Amino acid sequence: MLKLGIIGTGAISHEFIKAAQLSGGYQLAAVYSRTLTAAERFVKAYEKVALYTDMVEFLSADLDVAYIASPNSLHFSHAKVAILARKHVIVEKPAVSLPAEWAELVKLAAEHQVYVFEAARNYHEEAFATIREFLRDKTVWGASFTYAKYSSKMQALLEGQEPNVFSAKFSGGALMDLGVYTLYAAIGLFGRPEKALYTAQQLPNTVDLNGAGSLIYPDFQVRIQAGKNLNSQLPAEIYTDQGTLTLDGIEFISSAIFQRLDGQEEVLPIEQAAHPMLEESQAFAGVLENGEDRTYADWQQATAAVHDCLFAMRREAGIRFEVDDD
Incomplete structure (x- = not known):
């Protein structure tokens, strides 16, 4: 143990x-x-x-x-x-x-x-392995991933304080928090994009309250949205040449339904874990105990791709942190 x-x-x-x-x-x-x-x-x-x-x-x-x-x-x-x-x-x-x-x-x-x-829990969900396998024989035409949740720290911000989650000193904002999940969903399913774009509603310190962007792939785009000053109930959608796959979210997924172009539906066998962070904790323990270096290398590449995108998107939107050196 x-x-x-x-x-x-x-x-x-x-x-x-x-x-x-x-x-x-x-x-x-x-x-x-x-x-x-x-x-x-x-x-x-x-x-x-x-x-x-x-x-x-x-x-x-x-x-x-x-x-x-x-x-x-x-x-x-x-x-x-x-x-x-x-x-x-x-x-x-x-x-x-x-x-x-x-x-x-x-x-x-x-x-x-x-x-x-990096503890990005949705990347390790078994649901994504199921979705990835389901998409294997389909041509992806695009996707839309959203994660927006009203922050418990918004009231403090509105009262004139600067909580860590909205601070440039502490590298805060919607993209660096909830936006990470949208990037891991896209990169986990589709790989590293060629380009990442982002625009945002920002505080005077440049940190984003919410924003929208695109991950550009050779043949399609993934639209992403992240927010900490609003709630969104939008599902996630993946568009293919055979129909649309609708997920009830991009993390802790419990439902995935594919509607074919002729209207017929197929429900994917998604089984939600007992806790949102259980599958990542199991995955980390598996590597630590068994030394699965190929799996570990794949994770490192995905994390590097996510942070390259985060950095490019921050620069695109003009979001600056104290740690930035130019």
């Missing part, structure tokens, strides 16, 4: 722990927080968990893998020190702010003989 350490005491870390424990592959062993009070509050629901407020001490503990869910702009530095301490690393999406940071993490992980993963 993998001994798990947590960096970042937000709600998403609790959800990953639930999924990790449900998978049967992990044991929560340690939590790092900047303050002991936050660490103690976080572990109330758990037993026998070591608490640390010193990162060096935390990374010196008996841990196999560190799950990192600190603010976006801190992911790179936290992942880097964990890798240098020879810990496997699972970094919550977006793993980095810049493509060069991801390349450096992958290089360092290889040098220190550990693995580094």
Whole structure:
């Protein structure tokens, strides 16, 4: 069983722990927080968990893998020190702010003989394997993927505060949060696009509240939409020469229905997991325990493609973070 350490005491870390424990592959062993009070509050629901407020001490503990869910702009530095301490690393999406940071993490992980993963949960859903196989004998003509959810931090923003999720200092915004899922859906199904475009409704700090864009492939386009100041109930659609495949979303998919051009319908055999993060936690444990290097290499290429697109789309829209060097 993998001994798990947590960096970042937000709600998403609790959800990953639930999924990790449900998978049967992990044991929560340690939590790092900047303050002991936050660490103690976080572990109330758990037993026998070591608490640390010193990162060096935390990374010196008996841990196999560190799950990192600190603010976006801190992911790179936290992942880097964990890798240098020879810990496997699972970094919550977006793993980095810049493509060069991801390349450096992958290089360092290889040098220190550990693995580094971006925790983009929908990429590891079995539903996408089912969809990919279903599309194998069809010609894709296009797709439309949307993920927009009103943020719990919007009220604070409207009151004049700048929450991390809307901060240029912390690499926030709709594209870097919910937009990541749309990119992983497209790249997981169709591969790396030739070009990525994006326009957005932006705050004065240039961070996007919502936006729309296109991923350009040789023979079709994928329209994407992401938002944190609005809700969308739009399904996802994939258009083919034989009909349209409609999904109930692009993450934690529970329904996929194909309507042929003659009107006949076919329901794909989609079985939703017991927890939205269960399949990714199982996938990571599988590689960590079995050393599936070809699978791991495929994941790294997909992550690199996602971050290349994120960077290109930010530049297209004029979204600038403090980490940007020009």
